[in-house]
Amino acid sequence: MIEKILSALEKSGVKQYQVTETTKESAELFFIKRNLDMQRAANVRQAEVVVYQEFWEGERHCFGSSSVVVQESFTEEEMEGLFRDALYAAGFVKNEYYELYAGEENSADTGLAERVDVDLAELAHAFSAALFAEDVREDVFLNSAEVFAYREDTHIINSRQVDVRYRRSWVWGEFVAQCITDQDVETYHHFQYENLQKGNLPTEALRKKVRDVLEMTRARAEATSAAPAGEYRVILPGAFLKEVMQYYISRSGSSMIYPKYSAFETGCDVQGGEAKKDTINLKLKATVPYSSEGIPMTDRDLIKDGTLQLIHGNNRFACYLGIQPTGSYTSFQMPGGSVTIEEMKRQPYLEVVNFSDFQMDAFTGHFGGEIRLAFLYDGKSRVPVTGGSINGQILEAQRNLVFSKETQVENDFEGPAAVCLEGIRVAGAEA
Amino acid sequence: MKVKASEYLRTIKPVLVQLRDRLLESYPYVSILASDSTGKNYSVSKTSTSVRMDSTLCGRGFVVKVYDGSSYAEYSFNEIGEDLLEEIEKKIQESLRSLSEELPEGVKRSCYAMLSEEEVVFSDxxxxxxxxxxxxxxxxxxxxxxxxxxxxxxxxxxxxxxxxxxxxxxxxxxLSKNRDMEQTxxxxxxxxxxxxxxxxxxxxxxxxxxxxxxxxxxxxxxxxxxxxxxxxxxxLESEPITPGEYDCICTPEVTGMIVHEAFGHGVEMDMFVKKRAQAEQFVGKQVASELVTMHDGAAAGKEVASYFFDDEGVLAKDTIVIDHGILKAGISDAQSAMYLGTVPTGNGRRESYRRKAYTRMTNTFFEGGKDSLSDMIASIQNGFLLEQAESGMEDPKNWGIQCMVAIAREIKDGKLTGKLYSPIVLTGYVPDLLQSISMVSGEVELGGGGFCGKGYKEWVKVSDGGPYIKARIRLG
Known part of the structure; x- marks a missing residue:
């Protein structure tokens, strides 16, 4: 298809472009309790073509772009028409001039051939088996689950010598655990595992996750009331710490810094110079060999002892800021903190282990969600609670962050197993 | 003016008919959903302008659903031609066979009857x-x-x-044996x-x-x-709210979020099949104030989630979910309806031809009442007017509410004081909130700016809304 696209681009007068062709295959299994309810497979190939137009608007040097999606069923004439329209539209996209990311000669990756192929049906079966291997209890069990095994080939080329390709295989799934006594409750969870290699699949990690979830769901069935409304020392497990840290990752991105949504700059103290306890250390982790623009991705230090080391992001905003583009990251790593979880729990706390949905707003710094299960420790006893919500503000909380020494590994986050936040408002039961 | 139908689908239809007929030689039930969509996203800000066709909005493709006498399977693809039919048929048979050959210990295949279809020919x-x-x-x-x-x-x-x-x-x-339906x-x-x-x-x-x-x-x-x-x-002058339970007025947009997130997801009947929805036990019972009548349906309103038939070839309907406070019915896709022995409501929707169909909401809203907004505000001694719905998450099993709004405008002694609180998390138990609805305004507004997910995926276009409502809500 790439040849047809390149020919149509030339005939339509496009000089600058990027083509990203993807072929995505999947094997999908859908379970209700211990029954396979539906099976699916998919094989879809398409390409996104971005065409660029350099022009002047008075004194202003502009570089506009417009993208189209094409696939094999399009005739070359249809493609030519779409590319001409896109080129015309790009002339009205009056973005400040920047240069397309330039690749290096002979930069085509050989990773595609080197990766070991894992059969998608085998992957789906292996992770489904792991999922149900721990589903052995009467009182708490898997209500339903979905398992998706994916393989995606990506080929990126542009008019400035970028020509890279790679293959990615991963498994994504979700499951709902249900406990029917003392009360009928459920919890929702999802998982993702990448870089899968035959004979070394992380199925044990999924089995452990299922075991932990079933225990948590059992505890939720024992929780009947919300914590009283008030301010708490809140302990959050790593999965929610990952969300909290998105504030710093977003704020250090060039797409927030260039428009001045964020005042972060290299060398600044991201905690506002007010950290009384732990400082943040954070490293961006590459999960694919190339970014969506063909930029080679490597692991990079983002924050060291609370100090910003890097502004990250795509080519365009990096060009505006006069820095090297890094590509966009989805995974990161943090070291363990200053206290053990046991030490963290010596004073009263509200440990929230499950939210219905937990969100961090990188613009306002507010984070929160509805509490599905938490443990309230008043200094004497620890009781499960459910309901109510937390509503925190990272600009206040960042002064007193405490990370656990213990760490955990999830697919896109490796770091402290818990964080303690002080003075967090909780909307709970009326006093 | 009527929207013009896809020329591509018109030209490829004879090939799809051939594929259907070939597959019917091996499977007792076969359906093919073909789609051809185009669309664009535009945005303008101080530093960035963009125009892009988005792969979630655009694409041509097909999903074949087959029944082998006991269960259903699907294959999604986007390259077809007469010369490819044999290969596609082989791929469908091989890929689906390899998936069902090996199952986890103790897991069986579900057994379903064959979907029965009246003959329908449709185009609009x-x-x-x-x-x-x-x-x-x-x-x-x-x-x-x-x-x-x-x-x-x-x-x-x-x-x-x-x-x-x-x-x-x-x-x-x-396309199936008995259906030949087209819509744009x-x-x-x-x-x-x-x-x-x-x-x-x-x-x-x-x-x-x-x-x-x-x-x-x-x-x-x-x-x-x-x-x-x-x-x-x-x-900029807003403050965090003091957590507590308050008398609140919800704008139509916030009413829509409550209708959709807090209640609507709980009446999606694929959740009944999984025993994940408390609503199943409440059919025929009072779940809301008698001022509340709730609809869902692609034919219930003219908004972004309106269509003529769903992705399983079921004609669109207007389902009355709650009638004067009594839960009357849920909404369903074809397979869930067959499992539950009910009539499908035309709510089987796919994110695209690449994804499975689930029971999904369409246009979901409360009917209007008789109160005026000014009377509603005047009736509150100490409460808030809630505006700008931000996000929500469903909890069909336990009917817990998690909704976020950006603005709570303070009302004291029946008047707006001009003071704002932000951001606001709404929590509580869904029936408590719905039963506390004590006033409902006459005007009904529907809006469909966003997409709705099932859990954290399967994004489809929906609209929701209703009138201004007055209710007792826990805010934090």
């Missing part, structure tokens, strides 16, 4: 006033740029204003988000607009620029 299109493709990228970008500039000029406190628009024009063809639909949305900063904290106000139709929706954007910019500045 929605209407529009101004085709966004004819109106053109230049004109759309010009309107968005002018609105963005006007908001940025409103005050020096406005640091940026993003304006955006999207449209999708899709044609779908559903066009929807368009637009919105404005003004940002104002208070140190490191950035507050924003947005408004979204939508219609089943074309670029005529852009006129509503222009009319709201000053109000959006003004509220963004007001938000």
């Amino acid at each position: 299109s929605t209407e529009y006033e101004l085709d966004p493709q004819e109106y053109g990228d230049e004109a759309i970008l010009k309107e968005l740029t002018e609105a963005s500039l006007e908001a940025r000029a409103f005050s020096e406190k406005i640091i940026d204003c993003q304006t955006y628009a999207s449209f999708q024009k899709y044609s779908k063809l559903f 639909v066009l929807w368009m949305t637009c919105g404005i988000a003004a940002m104002a900063s208070r140190g490191e904290e950035i507050k924003d106000c947005y408004r979204g607009f939508s219609n089943l139709g074309g670029a005529e929706v852009l006129t509503r954007l222009k009319a709201n620029v000053a109000e959006v910019a003004g509220v963004a500045i007001e938000l």
